[in-house]
Amino acid sequence: MKLSEIGEFGFIERFSENFAQKKEKGVTGIGDDCAIMPLDNKFEQVVTTDMLIEDIHFLREKVSPFLLGYKSLAVNLSDIAAMGAQPTASFLSIAIPPDVEVEYLDRFMEGYKELSEKYDVPLLGGDTTKSPGKLTINVCVLGKIERGKARRRSSARPGDIICVTGPLGDSGGGLKIILENIDKTDDAYHRLTRWHNQPEPAVKEGLWLASYPGVRAMMDISDGIASDLTHILKASRCEATIQLEKIPLSDDLIKVSGKEGWNAINLAVTAGEDYRLLLTVEKSCFSELANRYNKQFPYPLSPIGVIVDGNTPGKIEWTENGKTVDFSGQGFNHFNA
Numbered sequence: 001m002k003l004s005e006i007g008e009f010g011f012i013e014r015f016s017e018n019f020a021q022k023k024e025k026g027v028t029g030i031g032d033d034c035a036i037m038p039l040d041n042k043f044e045q046v047v048t049t050d051m052l053i054e055d056i057h058f059l060r061e062k063v064s065p066f067l068l069g070y071k072s073l074a075v076n077l078s079d080i081a082a083m084g085a086q087p088t089a090s091f092l093s094i095a096i097p098p099d100v101e102v103e104y105l106d107r108f109m110e111g112y113k114e115l116s117e118k119y120d121v122p123l124l125g126g127d128t129t130k131s132p133g134k135l136t137i138n139v140c141v142l143g144k145i146e147r148g149k150a151r152r153r154s155s156a157r158p159g160d161i162i163c164v165t166g167p168l169g170d171s172g173g174g175l176k177i178i179l180e181n182i183d184k185t186d187d188a189y190h191r192l193t194r195w196h197n198q199p200e201p202a203v204k205e206g207l208w209l210a211s212y213p214g215v216r217a218m219m220d221i222s223d224g225i226a227s228d229l230t231h232i233l234k235a236s237r238c239e240a241t242i243q244l245e246k247i248p249l250s251d252d253l254i255k256v257s258g259k260e261g262w263n264a265i266n267l268a269v270t271a272g273e274d275y276r277l278l279l280t281v282e283k284s285c286f287s288e289l290a291n292r293y294n295k296q297f298p299y300p301l302s303p304i305g306v307i308v309d310g311n312t313p314g315k316i317e318w319t320e321n322g323k324t325v326d327f328s329g330q331g332f333n334h335f336n337a
Contacts, residue, residue: 032152032219032235034083039144046143046150048079054134062178065104067197068137069111075222076141077119077201078275082220084151084210085143087121087203093138095131119203149210151218151279156236160216160280160307162229163290165205166299167250168221169264170195172271176262188252199275205297206277212292214285224272225304230314232280239310241317244269244325248302269327280307 028036034046052072054060060068073090080087092112096105116123121141174196176182177189202220209215217232225242233240247268257264281289286303294300308317318327 028150028152032083032150032154034079034085034143034150036083036150038147042146043144044147044150046080046083046085046145047140048076048143049138049140050076050079052137052139054136059178060135063197064111065107066111066114069108069113070115070198071111072108072137072139073112073115073121073141074199074201075275076139077115077121077203078199078220078222080141080143081201081203081206082151082218082277083143083145084149084206084215084218085145086207087119087141087143089124089142090116090121091140092123092126093128093140094126095129095134095136097131097133097135100135119201145210151206151210151215153217153219153232153235156217156232156238156280156307157282158238158307158309159283161283161286161303162240162242162305162307163279163281163286163301163303164221164225164248165202165277165279165297165301166274167248167253167268168225168274168276169253169268169271170250171199171273171275172196172224172267173253173256173262173264175271175273176260176267177256182260186256188255191252192256196273199273201275202277205293208293208296209277209279212285212289214282214289216280216282218277218279221274221276221278222272224270225278226269226316227272228278229316232278233307233316234314236307237313239308239312239315239317240305241308241319242305244318244320244327246302246304248299248304 034048037045037047039045052058052075058068072092076090077087112123170192174192174194177193178196182189206218209218217236219228219232221228229240229242244265247265249264249268253264253267256262257267290301318325
């Protein structure tokens with residue numbers, strides 16, 4: 001059997017039961033955006049780690065070192081945001097090929113530092129080593145949250161409204177521009193590539209949402225909602241119906257997709273790396289929560305579907321204008337890329 005057949009999460013499922021966490025100690029491990037551990041009488045500590053490898057997660061010749069440093073921290077802060085936690089510190093390990101110059105690393109660290117200072121997340125250590133060929137970056141971020149308030153994937157319930165915190169597909173559009181070497185002076189193209197290279201973690205949104213009791217399950221959108229929503233559904237043992245016409249798209253993605261002949265909805269559902277938040281909200285709370293949220297943040301909370309009961313956890317029914325459609329799109333699989 002090849003890894004491409006089972007994917008990243010299929011691999012994780014093969015060994016996760018052998019490392020089952022001890023519930024009586026208040027520890028939650030594999031299965032959420034972050035691990036959760038007791039910190040003191042009031043707070044829990046959340047921990048995440050992520051790896052970026054040249055030619056898999058980024059093309060060194062296509063992104064500036066400053067933006068690469070920024071994104072390396074951003075994707076980890078996004079996991080902390082998905083738990084509704086406050087990030088507190090980071091650790092950086094980097095394997096450096098012989099052809100990488102010191103000036104490149106200086107710029108990388110400047111980008112990392114800019115985001116660190118923006119969210120008051122000090123870099124407290126890490127490791128450096130030599131790489132035989134590819135630049136490899138690993139970041140670990142710590143955070144804290146009041147006991148019992150972390151938002152988990154397993155908390156969705158039938159009847160919940162499924163929401164996202166901003167337009168989807170911009171990062172996927174930006175990646176297509178990069179990979180297809182599309183050179184356009186239109187600002188819309190630049191904004192899409194910018195979001196792919198410099199996503200903004202939804203730290204403030206996550207903290208706000210976690211303070212609201214009606215918010216149940218939550219995670220960040222890293223692999224596309226076709227994949228990420230499935231994780232919530234499996235963990236919560238539910239199914240879902242998604243209305244494709246309600247998925248929010250930016251004007252930039254609509255414009256560029258029209259010019260390039262792309263399917264904008266397909267990008268929004270499958271491309272990933274948008275790092276918006278995907279969450280479920282108790283139906284009776286949704287209107288009040290959305291009204292309050294929309295006054296606080298630049299993008300409205302967008303309802304895109306509903307959690308439903310069913311016998312096939314993870315199943316998604318896709319509809320468009322009230323009609324069921326055969327949508328077979330899947331999220332990003334590292335081992336198929």
